[in-house]
Amino acid sequence: MKARWKGKGSEAKAIADPMSKIVSQLQSSLIHSNTHGLLSSCSVLVEVDAQLADLLNRACFGRPRITAEKDNEWFQLDMEEAFYLCFSLKCLKVVGEDGCIKSNEELWEYMKSKKAVFPVFYMAYSHLRHKNWVVRPGLQYGVDFVAYRHHPALVHSEYAVLVLSEGDNDLNGRLRVWSDIHGTVRLCGSVAKTLLIVNVNNNSHGAISPSCLEHYTVEEQTITRWNPEQCREDQAVVRI
């Protein structure tokens, strides 16, 4: 599927304002302001000024929390997003309820305890983010993530992403039966997205610490339905 830009001028805007640059500005700004996030259940809450709020919105990290606060805004980051900012971009620190800054290993353990699939999900998330795709949750489409070529305001998401890991230790448990493939592909088609499988292989390195990620490999695969009615050289049914 090709990129579906929303309205005239969106593609030009995206070209003029590459996502890599926006994320880079976010990274600098977070480092500069020494922003700390607060770990809370499955989210990390951050309090940011207007400038940072704008960057978070443009880079598509987190969801703003509507509050009565006047000066600052609060954002709620998902675990993958927070860990990406902490571990990959090294621009955010996260504090626990004890007020102490959590190390990457502590955060990793914590997030694994909340979500067993966190290591492979994180690998898929960071793999796509590194390529400057915008990655958002995909639950409402029955998938793990949706991937956009740029900001969702400018473009429709092209890919509905499912994260699978090699072998029997696949905790995500998707696409094991044909009915799941049928259903997922159909749903993706009806929302104009291609089903993208991100296969994560931990190469027997387990998930004891985030440094294991260095040894993980990722392969991408699409699953598409072929419709023989729509794909014929001559349009007429050959008469027999």
Add this chain to the structure above:
Amino acid sequence: MAEVVEKKGKMWVTMGIVRSGKTYCLIEETLFLIEIGALHLLDENGICLSLKEVYEKLSDESGCYWELFEIYRHLKSLGYIVGRHGIPWSVKGLKIKTGTCSLQGSEERNELLEMEPKDTSIIIDLFDNMQINEVSPAFDVYLPNSRFRKSSPGDPSFFLYLSRGNPPSKVEIEALERKQGVVPLKFCHVENGRVSFFSFDRVELAVLP
């Protein structure tokens, strides 16, 4: 398999296999043509079998091959050209390896008429050689093409694997892709008479600016 005694019409350009100047219909082709009323199947006495009798004969042997009939009929009705993987359309200029198919046996039967009891043994042999599993493709599929020639069919548009049970794993797909080389693969699933085709393609998303 049935030997074609008399043929009319253009369908034989894309159906049947040719051996020593004679045309033979594979089981799925035979059933397809009988169902649409385009073929009369004769027993050893030259009596035409009814559709009921044909179904009855098949229910003994065919077992789980009904899915292959469904796939064949679905694609053939839409105008695609469907050949059994591993069975050449014609053998002009080709060497048949013994064991590829059991047609060698049929050539000895000069008086071969359709559906003799011993013919059913040919059908079984063909099924065995067909290796209906996920290791070998079931069919070679060509897009509808008025210039198709059995003597030089060219590469099919894709190989079609029948997938039963559970969908193929990534490891299985990779193994199949390595075997088949250039021709694309598709996987087919048949359930409740519904035939669905899927492609599993390796991709690499672009690194965006």
